[in-house]
Amino acid sequence: MTELNRFIREMPKAELHLHIEGSLEPELMFALARRNNIEIPYRNVDEVRAAYQFSNLQDFLDIYYQGMSVLKTEQDFYDLTLAYIAHIHEQNVIHTEIFFDPQGHTDRGVPFATVINGISSALKDGREKFGITSKLIMCFLRHLSEEAAFETLKQALPHRDQIIAVGLDSSEVGFPPSKFERVFEKAKSEGFLAVAHAGEEGPPEYVYETLDLLKIDRLDHGNRALEDDALVKRLVESQMALTVCPLSNYKLAGVTDMRTHPIKRMLDLGLKATVNSDDPAYFGGYVNENYLAISESLNLTKDDILILARNGFEASFCTADEKQTMLAKLDAFGS
Ligand code: HPA
Ligand code: ZN
Numbered sequence: 030m031t032e033l034n035r036f037i038r039e040m041p042k043a044e045l046h047l048h049i050e051g052s053l054e055p056e057l058m059f060a061l062a063r064r065n066n067i068e069i070p071y072r073n074v075d076e077v078r079a080a081y082q083f084s085n086l087q088d089f090l091d092i093y094y095q096g097m098s099v100l101k102t103e104q105d106f107y108d109l110t111l112a113y114i115a116h117i118h119e120q121n122v123i124h125t126e127i128f129f130d131p132q133g134h135t136d137r138g139v140p141f142a143t144v145i146n147g148i149s150s151a152l153k154d155g156r157e158k159f160g161i162t163s164k165l166i167m168c169f170l171r172h173l174s175e176e177a178a179f180e181t182l183k184q185a186l187p188h189r190d191q192i193i194a195v196g197l198d199s200s201e202v203g204f205p206p207s208k209f210e211r212v213f214e215k216a217k218s219e220g221f222l223a224v225a226h227a228g229e230e231g232p233p234e235y236v237y238e239t240l241d242l243l244k245i246d247r248l249d250h251g252n253r254a255l256e257d258d259a260l261v262k263r264l265v266e267s268q269m270a271l272t273v274c275p276l277s278n279y280k281l282a283g284v285t286d287m288r289t290h291p292i293k294r295m296l297d298l299g300l301k302a303t304v305n306s307d308d309p310a311y312f313g314g315y316v317n318e319n320y321l322a323i324s325e326s327l328n329l330t331k332d333d334i335l336i337l338a339r340n341g342f343e344a345s346f347c348t349a350d351e352k353q354t355m356l357a358k359l360d361a362f363g364s
Contacts, residue, residue, distance in 0.1 A: 051308025106147025
């Protein structure tokens with residue numbers, strides 16, 4: 030292992046863009062299917078992995094929604110979440126901000142409380158067992174209606190102390206952020222922070238809408254913002270953080286060669302880019318594999334790596350004191 034690779038693996042890190050349902054490894058998918066008597070269209074783990082060939086976001090989403098159908102009970106959500114936390118503990122991630130997609134479950138008859146209680150109790154145990162801190166972000170599925178998003182927000186209110194922010198995910202093109210302006214306005218008035226996926230496949234206009242209409246506090250992906258100089262300038266000046274997901278971009282064909290991945294260009298432009306795994310069970314790697322992939326393909330320096338890690342802590346939804354504590358750990362490691 031090169032010295033830089035070891036540095037990456039051992040460095041304290043944050044993750045800010047992770048769909049908990051996208052951390053469902055094929056082995057656990059099989060175990061839960063068996064436990065819950067659910068049919069899945071694969072005979073073994075190898076067949077599942079072989080099915081993970083995507084040419085765009087929708088290809089992936091079809092398989093992602095099918096995969097999550099094995100999640101039924103609070104214990105299932107607990108097992109899923111604790112497996113993710115145990116995995117990132119091995120990678121020296123010390124703070125994580127996790128998306129969940131309640132509508133992917135409530136639409137199958139799984140109660141909202143089952144989902145959030147299972148995830149939350151694993152996060153609590155993960156903190157006690159591994160010292161990993163976390164936040165939860167509830168996403169609305171943008172291919173569903175505004176009315177359904179409002180209903181989901183209503184279901185979240187009794188659990189508001191467990192949810193830091195609302196987000197927006199699923200199929201992007203054809204489902205502009207403007208569709209959710211009112212539901213985000215309501216969520217913000219209830220005290221939630223806001224994030225949204227934009228510019229993953231959708232045009233720069235969608236990124237403008239997340240800023241102007243959804244009033245986001247952090248931008249998920251944002252790659253296509255690079256097509257618009259005025260937009261880049263605005264993102265730089267406001268120091269809006271971007272949660273970039275390199276292996277996801279590669280697997281969903283937004284980036285066809287990792288040597289052309291835009292994250293280095295983002296840093297050079299002054300954008301506050303961070304490194305994240307998105308859906309690690311589907312895209313071939315957790316946070317470390319994402320750092321290693323860009324480090325190797327883009328010849329990143331140790332300073333580049335430290336800036337990316339620093340951005341991750343600074344762009345988190347932690348308090349200023351909590352950020353200082355995490356940044357001090359990074360500084361102690363890096364010096
Ligand atoms: N994009 C949009 N929706 C998603 C993703 C993604 O990368 N992962 C899970 N839901
Ligand atoms: Zn995502």
